[in-house]
Amino acid sequence: MAKTATLFTRIEPDTKEHAEAILSALGISASSAITMFYKQIILHNGLPFELKLAKRPLDMGELSADQLNAELEKGYRQIQEGKGIPASIAFENLRKKYDF
Template sequence: MAKSANLYARIEPEVKEQAEKILSTLGIPASNAINMFYKQIILHRGLPFEVKIPDRTPTDISMLGTEELHAELEKGYVDMKAGRTKDAKTVFADIRKDYSL
């Protein structure tokens, strides 16, 4: 189908720059990425990803004091002992499987 519709959008310059750098690395022009995004909206009958406020934001360890860092490490250790973690080999195998890599 011929492309004849125009889309004009205002976005933050830093967001545009970062996204276009990644798209360039992938060899995908921004217009193609936007077209793919719109097609996914149609296929999903909505946004092709979940939009919500995360239950917990990732911890930036560079911003933690010594006591806070130790508390976070302790949480990870407790999770590991309780079997709530996966080793890196399993995680990467799952990613390869899920994304057919």
């Protein structure tokens, strides 16, 4: 048997439980998944996925007139289809998500 090393880490319990349930359904242990992740880090010489900042809300000041009209039309169609939410809830969601 190959030599092994011990890895100690802290993770949110819900995240751990959710991930382990998925791994279990796949027939993979958490230890095997972590080993696979580490091997992918080595193969990629970095993380095996792209890291980027979350997309900020649309900045209307950066849109062309045609792009602005298209966004307004899209919003109008959503309202007609009953897919809208009250502005107070939308702004509260934005404040929570982007901390402003």
